[in-house]
Every structure is written in structure tokens, then in C-alpha cells.
Amino acid sequence: MTAIIDKVKPSDDRPEGASRLRRLLGQREAQLLLVLVVFTLLVRAGGAKGFLGPTHFPIFLSQVAPDMLVVIPMAMLLIGGMFDLSVTGVANLSVVLVGWTFSRLLGTMDDTLLIILVVAIGLTAGLIVGAINGLAVTRLRMNPLMTTLATWWMAQGAATGVAGGESRHNFVGSFRDIARFQPLRDLGETFPFLQEMRISTLPMPVFYAAIVIFLGWLILTRTRFGWHIFATGSDRQGAALNGVNVNRVTLIGFVATGLAAAMCGIVWASRLTSAPPNTLGGLELRVIAAAVIGGAALTGGEGSVLGAVLGLFFMHMIRSATIQLGLPVYWEFFVLGAVLFTAVAFDAWTKRRADTQ
Amino acid sequence: MESAQVKAAREDGVGSAPEPLLIARNISKAFGHVQALSNAYIDVRAGEIVALVGDNGAGKSTLIKVLSGAHRHDAGEILVRGQPAAINSPNDSFNLGIATVYQDLALLPSRDVVANLYVGRELTNRGLLDRRKMTEEANRVVRQLRTNLPSVHTPVRFLSGGQRQAVAIARVVHFGAEILLLDEPTAALGVKESHEMLTLIENLKDQNKAIIVVSHNLAHVFRICDRITVLRHGETVGTLIKEDTDSTEVVQMITGADLL
Numbered sequence: 001m002t003a004i005i006d007k008v009k010p011s012d013d014r015p016e017g018a019s020r021l022r023r024l025l026g027q028r029e030a031q032l033l034l035v036l037v038v039f040t041l042l043v044r045a046g047g048a049k050g051f052l053g054p055t056h057f058p059i060f061l062s063q064v065a066p067d068m069l070v071v072i073p074m075a076m077l078l079i080g081g082m083f084d085l086s087v088t089g090v091a092n093l094s095v096v097l098v099g100w101t102f103s104r105l106l107g108t109m110d111d112t113l114l115i116i117l118v119v120a121i122g123l124t125a126g127l128i129v130g131a132i133n134g135l136a137v138t139r140l141r142m143n144p145l146m147t148t149l150a151t152w153w154m155a156q157g158a159a160t161g162v163a164g165g166e167s168r169h170n171f172v173g174s175f176r177d178i179a180r181f182q183p184l185r186d187l188g189e190t191f192p193f194l195q196e197m198r199i200s201t202l203p204m205p206v207f208y209a210a211i212v213i214f215l216g217w218l219i220l221t222r223t224r225f226g227w228h229i230f231a232t233g234s235d236r237q238g239a240a241l242n243g244v245n246v247n248r249v250t251l252i253g254f255v256a257t258g259l260a261a262a263m264c265g266i267v268w269a270s271r272l273t274s275a276p277p278n279t280l281g282g283l284e285l286r287v288i289a290a291a292v293i294g295g296a297a298l299t300g301g302e303g304s305v306l307g308a309v310l311g312l313f314f315m316h317m318i319r320s321a322t323i324q325l326g327l328p329v330y331w332e333f334f335v336l337g338a339v340l341f342t343a344v345a346f347d348a349w350t351k352r353r354a355d356t357q
Numbered sequence: 358m359e360s361a362q363v364k365a366a367r368e369d370g371v372g373s374a375p376e377p378l379l380i381a382r383n384i385s386k387a388f389g390h391v392q393a394l395s396n397a398y399i400d401v402r403a404g405e406i407v408a409l410v411g412d413n414g415a416g417k418s419t420l421i422k423v424l425s426g427a428h429r430h431d432a433g434e435i436l437v438r439g440q441p442a443a444i445n446s447p448n449d450s451f452n453l454g455i456a457t458v459y460q461d462l463a464l465l466p467s468r469d470v471v472a473n474l475y476v477g478r479e480l481t482n483r484g485l486l487d488r489r490k491m492t493e494e495a496n497r498v499v500r501q502l503r504t505n506l507p508s509v510h511t512p513v514r515f516l517s518g519g520q521r522q523a524v525a526i527a528r529v530v531h532f533g534a535e536i537l538l539l540d541e542p543t544a545a546l547g548v549k550e551s552h553e554m555l556t557l558i559e560n561l562k563d564q565n566k567a568i569i570v571v572s573h574n575l576a577h578v579f580r581i582c583d584r585i586t587v588l589r590h591g592e593t594v595g596t597l598i599k600e601d602t603d604s605t606e607v608v609q610m611i612t613g614a615d616l617l
Contacts, residue, residue, distance in 0.1 A: 222486050224479045231476045234465035241427060241463040243447050243477035301467035354515065 028295035032310045039317060048324035052317070056324075058198040058206075064316045065205035066264045066271075067287060068309070072216035073256040075291040075308035079220070080253050081233035081300025082137065085148040087261035088283040089155030090129045094122040094265030096159040099168030099275020102175070111172045118175070122266045123259055129155050130258020134251035152284070159277040167276040171269075179205055179270035205267050212260070217305040229253070233300025289336070290315050293343040314339065376439055377402050378567040379424070379455070379536050384433035385591075386419055393419040394430070398593040399586045401536065401567040406558065407596075408578040409571045411588035412611055417571045420588065421538050424569075425457035426450035437536070451478075456534030458542065462525045466514035470506060471495045473513050474528045498531045499523075502557065519550030526557065536567045543577050555581050575604045589613055 024030050043051045050056050070087055077084055101118045129151050136142040181204045188200025220226035231239035232249045240246045268279050294307025322332045377400035386394040394416045401407045411417050422428040426447040435442045437453045444450050464473050474495050480487040495509040502523050529537055543551040558581055572578050586596045587610040594610055
């Protein structure tokens with residue numbers, strides 16, 4: 001066996017110097033981070049001096065946060081080889097159910113209890129739609145694209161139906177805290193630097209997003225379930241033959257995405273203290289595009305939480321930059337489309353290059 | 358229903374060799390109206406290579422999938438180490454020490470060698486993945502096999518056919534499988550890689566594994582196997598000992614020409 005051992009090249013687990021740097025730059029996340037930095041410098045040079053500066057950044061984070069709740073489970077669903085168009089409908093349904101419940105039950109019970117009930121109802125809607133999506137795709141073997149398009153329309157239709165053309169405004173004041181409470185406010189008085197850097201003004205959704213990001217990263221890279229998600233997306237049959245419960249992975253993925261979309265709706269309802277059934281528009285494609293820009297493959301098996309985070313940052317930065325530079329806002333979608341096109345073209349190019357090697 | 362060859366082979370075997378590690382008898386399996394297997398028989402001993410041959414659609418892959426737990430058989434009996442075994446899932450099969458390397462390898466192309474070695478059986482430490490240990494073990498396993506992998510962190514889609522095959526077999530060997538089911542291990546390989554793969558399989562035999570190899574390539578079959586089990590229309594028509602036969606007879610049994 002010694003002759004055999006000699007034939008084996010040492011594996012480069014810890015590449016040194018240049019090769020390490022090259023490997024780092026070969027990572028989608030590093031490339032994207034570089035693009036974001038260059039983009040920020042260009043926007044600043046172009047006249048928007050405060051872009052992502054100390055005043056803008058906390059506001060930017062709180063704007064990104066509701067989408068961030070959804071992009072993480074969506075990225076995990078994509079990595080598992082599935083995707084979910086229904087999130088916008090689910091989020092809007094959750095918004096409307098929150099408003100409707102408030103308008104019906106306000107005054108009949110303790111406010112805190114009512115808020116808990118409202119949140120529970122919103123999340124239950126997400127749980128149900130997510131479970132329907134997951135069971136339809138796994139048990140009935142329905143196509144995920146058509147299934148989630150159908151449940152999107154059903155959820156959206158239920159939202160407008162329940163709203164009945166009105167927007168509810170009968171909110172309990174403390175319900176606003178779900179989106180507006182600043183948990184570090186008091187800490188900012190003790191530590192002035194937190195106030196100077198505006199960290200003490202960060203509202204709750206930023207912290208929800210941080211928790212979701214951390215959990216997503218932990219699950220995906222540090223748990224068996226995370227590896228099972230990758231395995232399922234990489235080769236569903238192969239994973240199943242190796243004992244991975246692929247249907248469970250898919251079902252949990254859809255349920256998590258549904259719950260996250262519902263939470264996104266709750267945050268928006270709290271932010272607006274109003275419940276129009278068209279609160280969220282374009283959420284589904286925004287988060288799918290963000291995950292794909294961040295390196296998630298529509299064919300499954302590839303992607304990362306960090307990539308999805310950076311991808312979503314990029315999409316919101318484009319929106320912010322368009323406004324701050326005073327460019328015609330109507331062109332925003334053109335730019336987003338161009339960025340998505342470039343990302344997908346880049347993916348195809350790297351795959352082609354890798355295949356011919 | 359057993360043909361003379363089956364009896365002859367078995368009687369010949371019993372006297373000289375230990376009991377088979379795996380016996381599957383009277384196995385039948387239908388998919389709707391299609392009877393994929395009816396009365397299939399195969400057995401294999403430790404340190405023995407049995408080739409499973411037959412025409413396309415003869416039921417070879419179905420029989421392998423029954424043994425590996427991917428399909429549930431409708432009737433028949435499977436004995437592992439002399440004990441009746443209930444194989445209803447891939448995990449049942451795995452727990453009995455049976456491991457399968459599929460024709461399409463069942464590898465995860467976007468995942469690295471480590472993830473492929475451990476898929477479904479990841480090592481954990483206090484609930485979280487023990488990635489360091491899995492990497493170390495993967496390096497050790499790769500060194501044991503005669504294979505030339507660039508790094509255990511290479512995604513499998515960047516590996517050659519032979520390297521992928523080696524990863525698939527490394528996975529199986531690493532988990533201490535005693536009974537290996539190899540489905541067309543050389544089908545997708547070039548001449549040189551096929552040669553390396555056959556040598557690898559012979560190494561596994563020397564490590565006292567019981568090996569069933571499905572193959573279309575009779576030259577490969579005759580190079581490595583000890584016995585040849587022939588399936589036709591889902592039925593075992595006979596098991597031949599390599600020294601007692603030649604490829605002409607095997608072909609006749611595969612096609613049914615000898616019974617006409």
C-alpha cells in the first residue's frame with residue numbers, strides 16, 4: 001500500500017499566501033463584497049456623500065430588515081432545489097389578518113394578549129400556506145413553480161377578500177413596538193459611542209433579521225439538517241438513496257419560508273399601523289433575485305447565507321442610490337434587471353469555464 | 358424452479374466455503390403490471406465476488422435496489438449472516454452492513470468529497486457538525502484507496518469518472534460495510550480507469566468484503582469474479598462458477614438460447 005500512498009497528492013486544506021488569496025477571491029461572497037464596496041465609493045463620488053454613512057446606514061438596515069427575514073429561508077429553499085413565489089401573497093395576507101383581528105377584537109381583551117393573538121394568527125397563516133406548498137410539492141409531486149404561483153394568488157385573493165377593499169387602522173399603540181422599539185436606546189445613554197454610531201437607534205426588525213441570519217448560517221453550515229438541504233438540492237435522488245429525508249427537508253423549507261413571509265407582513269403592519277392588502281409588492285422576485293445574485297443556484301445545491309445577505313444589500317443599495325443621486329426612480333427596475341442579468345451571465349460563464357477545464 | 362446450474366454451484370460452494378453472508382431467495386417485485394422480479398436468487402460469501410449479469414430489463418438493478426432497501430420486495434426472503442433480515446429502507450440495509458454503489462453513483466455533484474462521504478451519516482459533536490473530524494477521516498480514507506484526488510474539498514462535479522467512482526466506493530468502505538453491491542462500476546469509465554476500478558474491487562475482496570457486481574462487460578466479469586449469477590426476465594436462471602464456464606455459455610444463459 002505504500003506505493004499507493006505515494007501517489008496521493010497532499011490535499012491543500014490550508015493553502016498559503018497567494019493561493020489562499022486566489023481561493024478567497026474565487027468565492028462569490030468575496031466578489032460580491034468587492035462589488036458592493038466599489039458601488040458605494042462610486043455612489044459617494046457621484047454626489048451622494050452620505051450614502052451608507054453613519055446617518056444613512058442604520059436607516060438602510062431597518063429598510064432591508066423585513067426583506068431579510070424572507071431572503072434567508074428563501075435562499076435555503078433554493079439551495080434545497082425548490083423556490084416559493086407565494087411569499088408576497090402570504091405577507092399581505094398576514095398584514096390583513098393582523099388588521100382584521102385588531103378591528104374585531106380591540107377592547108375585548110387585554111392589549112398584550114391581543115397582540116400575542118394577532119401575531120399568532122399572522123404566523124399561522126404563513127404556517128398553513130407553507131405547509132400546503134410543501135405537502136403539494138412532496139406528497140402530490142406538484143410543480144413548485146405552479147403550486148406556489150397558485151397559492152400566491154390564493155393568499156393574495158384571501159388578503160383582498162378579508163380586507164374587503166378597506167385598510168384597517170384600529171391598532172393597539174404598543175403593537176408598533178414590534179417594528180419600532182429600539183432595544184439599545186437605554187444602552188446608548190450609557191455608552192455614547194453607540195449613540196454616535198446610531199447603533200442605539202436600530203429598531204427591532206434589524207435584530208430579528210440578525211437572529212434569522214445567524215440561525216440560517218448555523219443551520220446551513222453547522223448542522224446535519226443544513227448538509228441535508230445541500231444534499232437534497234444537489235441531487236434529490238442521490239440524497240434520498242443515502243438516507244436523507246428529502247421530503248422532510250422540502251416541507252420544512254416551505255414552512256420556514258411561509259412563517260418568515262408572515263413575520264415580514266407583521267413587521268410591516270406594525271411599521272405602518274395600517275393594513276392594506278397590497279402592502280408588499282414584488283417581495284418574491286426581490287428575494288429570489290437577491291439569493292441568486294448572492295450565489296444560490298436555481299438548480300439547487302449551491303449558495304450561502306452570507307451571499308443572500310449581500311445580494312439583498314445590493315438590491316436595496318441600488319434603490320437607495322437611485323433616490324439619493326436624484327436619478328429618475330422609474331429606472332430602478334432597469335438597473336435591478338441589469339444587475340441580475342450580469343450575475344446570471346457571470347454564473348454561466350464560470351460554469352462554462354469550469355466544465356472545459 | 359431452480360435450474361441444475363444453481364444447485365450445482367451451491368452444492369459445490371457449501372462444502373468448501375463458509376456460509377454466505379447474504380442470501381436472497383424467491384425474491385419477486387412488481388411495478389404495476391410489470392413483473393420486474395419473480396423468483397430471483399443470489400448469494401455471496403465474504404471474500405468473494407459474484408457477478409450479477411443479464412440482459413437489459415432482466416431485473417439486475419431492481420434486485421440490487423431490493424437488497425439496498427430502495428425498493429421493497431413483494432415476496433421472498435433475505436438472509437444476512439444466516440438471520441432473516443427485514444430490509445424496508447436504505448437505513449435498514451446500511452445497518453445490516455450492506456452498502457450500494459449505484460450506476461449513477463448517487464453522488465452530490467455540487468458538494469465536496471467530505472460531504473459526499475458523509476451524506477446521511479454526518480458526524481456531530483454536541484449536536485453540531487464535526488467538520489474537522491470529517492475532513493481528517495476523509496483524507497485518511499482517500500489515502501487508503503488508490504486514488505488521486507486534488508483535495509477532499511473539491512466539489513465532486515470537478516472530478517473524473519474514475520475519481521467519482523472511487524469516492525462512491527470510499528463512502529461505502531469507510532462505513533464498514535461488509536457486503537458491497539456495485540451497480541455497473543465500469544460502465545462510464547475509459548479503459549485505464551476501468552482497469553484501476555477492477556483492481557480496486559479486487560482489493561476490496563482481499564479485505565474480505567462480500568461483493569456483488571452488476572456488469573454488462575463479460576471481460577470485466579471474468580477478470581474479477583468467482584461466480585456468475587444470471588438473471589433473465591426477473592428470474593435467476595443459474596449461477597456458474599467461473600472456472601467451470603466461459604463467456605459463450607454465459608451469453609447463452611443471458612439470452613435463453615440454451616433453453617430453446
